[in-house]
Amino acid sequence: MRLLSDSIGRKVVMAITGLLMVLFVVGHLLGNLSIFAGPNGINAYAEKLHGLPQVVWATRVVMLTAVALHIVLSIRLTLENRAAKPTAYAVDRRLRVTFAGKNMIWTGLLLGGFIAFHLLHFTVRSVPGLDIVQGLDGHGRFDVFSMVVAAFGHVVTAVVYVVAMAALFLHLSHGIQSTFQSLGLNNAKTMPGFLKFGSVLSVIFLLGYGSIPVAIFFGLIAK
Numbered sequence: 001m002r003l004l005s006d007s008i009g010r011k012v013v014m015a016i017t018g019l020l021m022v023l024f025v026v027g028h029l030l031g032n033l034s035i036f037a038g039p040n041g042i043n044a045y046a047e048k049l050h051g052l053p054q055v056v057w058a059t060r061v062v063m064l065t066a067v068a069l070h071i072v073l074s075i076r077l078t079l080e081n082r083a084a085k086p087t088a089y090a091v092d093r094r095l096r097v098t099f100a101g102k103n104m105i106w107t108g109l110l111l112g113g114f115i116a117f118h119l120l121h122f123t124v125r126s127v128p129g130l131d132i133v134q135g136l137d138g139h140g141r142f143d144v145f146s147m148v149v150a151a152f153g154h155v156v157t158a159v160v161y162v163v164a165m166a167a168l169f170l171h172l173s174h175g176i177q178s179t180f181q182s183l184g185l186n187n188a189k190t191m192p193g194f195l196k197f198g199s200v201l202s203v204i205f206l207l208g209y210g211s212i213p214v215a216i217f218f219g220l221i222a223k
Contacts (some may be wrong), residue, residue, distance in 0.1 A: 010043035
């Protein structure tokens, strides 16, 4: 319980939940990129996931808990930092003060809202005002490919996802280095490496996730 009541402990919990989410984002990206293999690629991937309900639900519970903890603690730490001094979301004075660093709380809240929308969109498949394509493919599998292609064929939906990936890029470009700092692994020797690692990984996520709605919207992936 001290991890949640102590300021340093809360930063450690945020770091651990952040790492869990990064690992999930890596796995999720690898699965999503199967859409470039066509209907059989992503539909087969989705079918395999649905064949592992225990794994899927355990992952959902762990990740939703991690996201909730991360958001609640980030808000609390931000309020504490602002009450103590004018600089928000302080982590370490050695970390560069960047646009991403100064706006971590806002990109984080934006991502939190996007996660809720994304779950309603492609998991619950029920968003007011959105006509979500649902059906089976020629092999009797849920046609994820057609659902995604139809969704990103609309400019508003495509823009929402691209903007969210830009927010993810900004959040992780600073958040990854902050995570290692909170875990006590960052110092003068390791900081350049963590900075580069965070930047490279953030760019990979931006290009990887962003390429899907862009490719679909411009007809590079089509039914």
